[in-house]
Amino acid sequence: MSEVKDRIAAASGPEEPGTPPALGLVGWLRWMWRQLTSMKTALVLLFLLALGAVPGSLIPQTPIDPIKVSDFLAAHPKLGPLYDKLGLFDVYKSAWFSAIYLLLFISLIGCVVPRLSVYLKGLRARPPKPPRNLNRLPGYERFEIPEAGDVLEVATRELRKRRFRVQAYDGAVGAERGYLREAGNLLFHFSLILALVGVAWGSLFGYRGTVLVVVGNGFSNSVAQYDDFTPGRAFSGDDDLPPFSLTVKDFQAKFQEDGPQKGAAREFKAQLTYQETPDAPEKPYLLEVNHPLRVDGSDVFLLGHGYAPRVTVRDGQGNVAFSGPAPFLPQDANFSSFGVIKAPDARPATLGFEGFFLPTAVIGQQGPVSMFPDDLNPALVMTGYYGRPQPETGKPESVYQLDKTKLTQFTQNGDKWRFQLAPGQSVPLPDKAGSLTFDGYSRWVKLQISDTPGKNLALGGILLAILGLMGSLFVHPRRTWVRVRDEDGRTVVEVAGLDRGLERGLGDEIGAIVKSLKKQEQV
Amino acid sequence: MNPSTLASLSNLLIPTATIIYGLAMLAHAVEWASGLRVVKKDAEAKVLVAADGGEVPDVPADAAPADAVADESSVRGDQASRIGILLTVLAFALHAGGVLTRGLAAGRVPWGNMYEFSITASLAVAIVYLALLKRQRLQWLGLGVTFVITAALGIAVLAFYVPAGDLLPALHSYWLVIHVSAAAIAGGGFTLGGLASVLYLIKSRAEARAVDGKPMPAALRRVPSAESIDAVAYKVHAFSFPIWTFGVLVAGPIWAYYAWGRAWGWDPKEVWSLVTWVVYAAYLHARATAGWRGRRAAWVAIAGWVVFLFNFVGVNLLLSGFHAYSGL
Numbered sequence: 078m079s080e081v082k083d084r085i086a087a088a089s090g091p092e093e094p095g096t097p098p099a100l101g102l103v104g105w106l107r108w109m110w111r112q113l114t115s116m117k118t119a120l121v122l123l124f125l126l127a128l129g130a131v132p133g134s135l136i137p138q139t140p141i142d143p144i145k146v147s148d149f150l151a152a153h154p155k156l157g158p159l160y161d162k163l164g165l166f167d168v169y170k171s172a173w174f175s176a177i178y179l180l181l182f183i184s185l186i187g188c189v190v191p192r193l194s195v196y197l198k199g200l201r202a203r204p205p206k207p208p209r210n211l212n213r214l215p216g217y218e219r220f221e222i223p224e225a226g227d228v229l230e231v232a233t234r235e236l237r238k239r240r241f242r243v244q245a246y247d248g249a250v251g252a253e254r255g256y257l258r259e260a261g262n263l264l265f266h267f268s269l270i271l272a273l274v275g276v277a278w279g280s281l282f283g284y285r286g287t288v289l290v291v292v293g294n295g296f297s298n299s300v301a302q303y304d305d306f307t308p309g310r311a312f313s314g315d316d317d318l319p320p321f322s323l324t325v326k327d328f329q330a331k332f333q334e335d336g337p338q339k340g341a342a343r344e345f346k347a348q349l350t351y352q353e354t355p356d357a358p359e360k361p362y363l364l365e366v367n368h369p370l371r372v373d374g375s376d377v378f379l380l381g382h383g384y385a386p387r388v389t390v391r392d393g394q395g396n397v398a399f400s401g402p403a404p405f406l407p408q409d410a411n412f413s414s415f416g417v418i419k420a421p422d423a424r425p426a427t428l429g430f431e432g433f434f435l436p437t438a439v440i441g442q443q444g445p446v447s448m449f450p451d452d453l454n455p456a457l458v459m460t461g462y463y464g465r466p467q468p469e470t471g472k473p474e475s476v477y478q479l480d481k482t483k484l485t486q487f488t489q490n491g492d493k494w495r496f497q498l499a500p501g502q503s504v505p506l507p508d509k510a511g512s513l514t515f516d517g518y519s520r521w522v523k524l525q526i527s528d529t530p531g532k533n534l535a536l537g538g539i540l541l542a543i544l545g546l547m548g549s550l551f552v553h554p555r556r557t558w559v560r561v562r563d564e565d566g567r568t569v570v571e572v573a574g575l576d577r578g579l580e581r582g583l584g585d586e587i588g589a590i591v592k593s594l595k596k597q598e599q600v
Numbered sequence: 601m602n603p604s605t606l607a608s609l610s611n612l613l614i615p616t617a618t619i620i621y622g623l624a625m626l627a628h629a630v631e632w633a634s635g636l637r638v639v640k641k642d643a644e645a646k647v648l649v650a651a652d653g654g655e656v657p658d659v660p661a662d663a664a665p666a667d668a669v670a671d672e673s674s675v676r677g678d679q680a681s682r683i684g685i686l687l688t689v690l691a692f693a694l695h696a697g698g699v700l701t702r703g704l705a706a707g708r709v710p711w712g713n714m715y716e717f718s719i720t721a722s723l724a725v726a727i728v729y730l731a732l733l734k735r736q737r738l739q740w741l742g743l744g745v746t747f748v749i750t751a752a753l754g755i756a757v758l759a760f761y762v763p764a765g766d767l768l769p770a771l772h773s774y775w776l777v778i779h780v781s782a783a784a785i786a787g788g789g790f791t792l793g794g795l796a797s798v799l800y801l802i803k804s805r806a807e808a809r810a811v812d813g814k815p816m817p818a819a820l821r822r823v824p825s826a827e828s829i830d831a832v833a834y835k836v837h838a839f840s841f842p843i844w845t846f847g848v849l850v851a852g853p854i855w856a857y858y859a860w861g862r863a864w865g866w867d868p869k870e871v872w873s874l875v876t877w878v879v880y881a882a883y884l885h886a887r888a889t890a891g892w893r894g895r896r897a898a899w900v901a902i903a904g905w906v907v908f909l910f911n912f913v914g915v916n917l918l919l920s921g922f923h924a925y926s927g928l
Contacts, residue, residue, distance in 0.1 A: 116889045123882040127875045127907075134868035134919055141866065169866050276864075285862075338765055345769045366769040367858045378861035525861040532863055539849050543842050550838040550884075 114187030122181040129177050133168035136160060140167060182273060189266040196259050203244040204253035207558035216574035216583040218591045222598050225561045225568050231597040232559040235590055241557060249560035261548020268545055272538030278531030281311040285527035290325045291385045291402045292519045297322035298526060319373035323351035328382060328520045332451050340410060340450055347379055347522050374528055381523035383407045384414050386434045386457050387516040392423035393509060402519045405434045406477055411447040412436050417479040426510060427466050429479045432459025434518065445497060457498045457515045461487045461506060555583070570594060607705035607764045613698030614719055618753040620691035625746035627684035632743055634676045635819025677822055684742050692726045699723050706764040711780045712771055714916055718756035722749045724788030736832050740823045744795035775855030782847030787908060789840030794905030796833035797898040800826055804895060834887065837901060841880050848873035869923035872911035879904040
């Protein structure tokens, strides 16, 4: 074998990469295949898979937290691009990680497919003939009886009772048990392939989108309505989306009010109504974490919540330039929420505001902060900007950020202008530029709507794999023989056994068989 | 009893159990130490005999005095071992009471945060150990088991403690019962398996040295043969691995799907659970691979245990992710 390896090493040396190796292409491929499907390679690939999965938990990942990734890139100008090249910001979709698990699965298929045919052949094989010297086997007992009689039939019955498969031979019976071990082993490995197919199916034909809905508003399931939409590669678009719609009627949150865990979330509930199709009747649903709504193959999840202050902005000419709820995004555990209010239609100057909504406002050393996630003392703390009216560009703009490049901040008495309002209060803008009224606030919920079609296949695959695993771990193959011999005129019964793999209790079982044979024969 | 009385009772029982486990650990340490001290006498005896009997310090000549000393230490070791087991049973009773009252105080399963998971997972170790103690004659694992439980409870009480309370909305699910108990039981088994693998390495080394004529410490002579330790290690791992598979690849993803909208999202805890699974899968394969059986496979099992421990403690303390419980 080492000679062969040397020849291959010589033949596939780096000097002549183009020339076929001495073994011939077929021989070389066969050697490669044998290496790939060997147990040692499988072991190495398993270790590589374990090792390769680790960086994804230590380095920020784009699919999980893109903001952390850009922070990391900003903080590590040299290391960042290198990591990016190595795919370390998206480990589980990187070429090298895919290579490891694909090789592992090819190795697995190459290992278990030949074993399946061997097993299927072996399944029909009869238990083997007794070896010549039974007394050399790990389990062995012998005793004498007056005459052979029907001892072999009794032995056959006893072995069958012990769930052995029995084959009669001349003057002996051979028995084997534990065929299910290899069956379990094969089931385990094939089921893992099944589970992987399920995962792949889901990522090809599934979709996932998130949308922020202010309480009172609705959502209908089309790509344009999502804030963020990730289709599977084989997902064709709106035609594949079930045509349901929903309205968020109410949202309630409860938080721990005392103790060291003060402020921790305790309960989220969103009251919805939904229609499976535009013509279907409206149905109510109480959406909670752990209780997604299932509509027409898609699931609706409650992922998050926040506050949306309702504000009315009047411009310098006294016209309403903006009115309505503006969703603010929570920045900390106490829901200090940042957001912007844009009034591009305000005249003579366009207006824009940015700042915080504080559900439980308290004046701290750094200024006003929120001390509790619930709305115990809500306040709006903002500053304002004005600018020359701009022509409509039609370019999409973020509703959470204010483009301040062409805006100027209001000042008052030489300082930057700030205001703090409680619900119902108004503030005039400096220089008679208009006014802003804090009408109140609504809550919003963040919903995820998704379909992962292969998930039941993946689940079934893993469950079957566990079943197979239990078979391969807990079924113990054993071979047993009973032979009757004439030894110098005496009739001798020999009982012997052999285990495949480490197992205890062989001696006990042989002893029990002997005991029952003796009892039946009244020795 | 009202919840706050139950909570204070639990807060009394858990530290007491910790101390008694510590005492049990001391007893087992005495058991081992009494075995180790004899080695010196054993060696002295050998030298004496060698001086008297000239150049043949062979087995029959020095066996008698060494065995006499070994017998005496063996009696002492047995006593210490029995005291250790007795204390472990006592500590276990208090420990179980502490976990139970904690659960009753909070009105739910007692594994909603790091403190509770630590006290419950270490109870799982104790349950698996005491259940197998008689059948598999596991008293030789006493020192390791009591050490691990004392350490886990000690850290839980000193570093992870939070008062009994309600749970985050994502934890309001019966999958909390299924997923976490599967992880805890499998973790208890992995812990015993890891300890057995460590002892297997020590014992098999001593056996290899004994073949070369080096004396084996009496403490190690009390321990079963490397082969039977290996058999126990394998059994515990074979018991735990399917449960772990169910816990992290079935129950975990199902719950994650309901709570977070995706079955698998490469959260650090998920990553390290998969790494743990892969390492133990490698262990089972290593046992069936020529050149990997025995010592190398034992190292793989120990690596699996280290990965499991990191997943259990390190991921929560060092990495951020969805598996952040209240407080910790």
